[in-house]
Amino acid sequence: FLGFQYPTEVSGVGFSHFLRTAYNSLSKALQGDDREVFITVREFQKYLKDNLNKVGLKEEFLSRYLNEGFSGGEKKRAEVLQMAVLKPKISILDEPDSGLDIDAVQAVAQAISKVAGKDSTIIVITHYARILKFLDKLDYVHVFARGQVLKTGDASLADKLESEGYDWVLEQKA
Structure with a gap:
């Protein structure tokens, strides 16, 4: 997974639809054959709600277009939500603290810590130590x-x- 320094706004692409499409595509790829493997909308909405709480985003974000009108901190937490949903083995986050005030940096770091799994590696690229102080684990x-x-x-x-x-x-x- 690659989290961008400046996540792009994508007008016309619903955030929830984007996440479900990515999830289904990944599930199909991991299946290793051509069978269609899809999670229902209802199942996925429940899965998303569980993960929204981890990253500190409200359910209303799911009905918006991808990153459109999101604040800087919301865009960064939306990327962490993508990590939570897709569960990558390796994530590279390019300056997740860029342009954020200290409260938003803390919220993003807490979200990263909550979705970090024992079977995953997260590489945080930063120029400042402040985000590192808020991460639960720093190897x-x-x-x-x-x-x-x-x-x-x-x-x-x-x-x-x-x-x-x-x-x-x-x-x-x-």
Whole structure:
């Protein structure tokens, strides 16, 4: 799964319809044959309601067009809802904190934590440590520059970067 820094608004495509179509397509692909495997609208609505609660979105979002008129935080949580529905093994979230105030960053981080499964990997790309403070589990922090990993550490590395910047890492690898 790839979560975008700036999720696109798609007028005319209902959010609920988009999610159900993606879910059914994935189910069919995982089935491994040409049989049609579909979840009913009623079953899917129940499944969605359970996941809406995890990400902090209201049911009214399901009747809107994909990302149309959503705030920045709502767009990010809508992407986390897609993760919850599709249950990918690997998710890459490109700057899920971009353009958000601190309350929205916290809400998005909590949503990510709630949908993270033990059988999944979530890669969060960020320039700031604040979202990392709100995630329930943080295994590694990597510093990328010049097309390579320059430094790897735990949460304390993110704190050091927040207070001292990136120059010390770049100088070590120069």
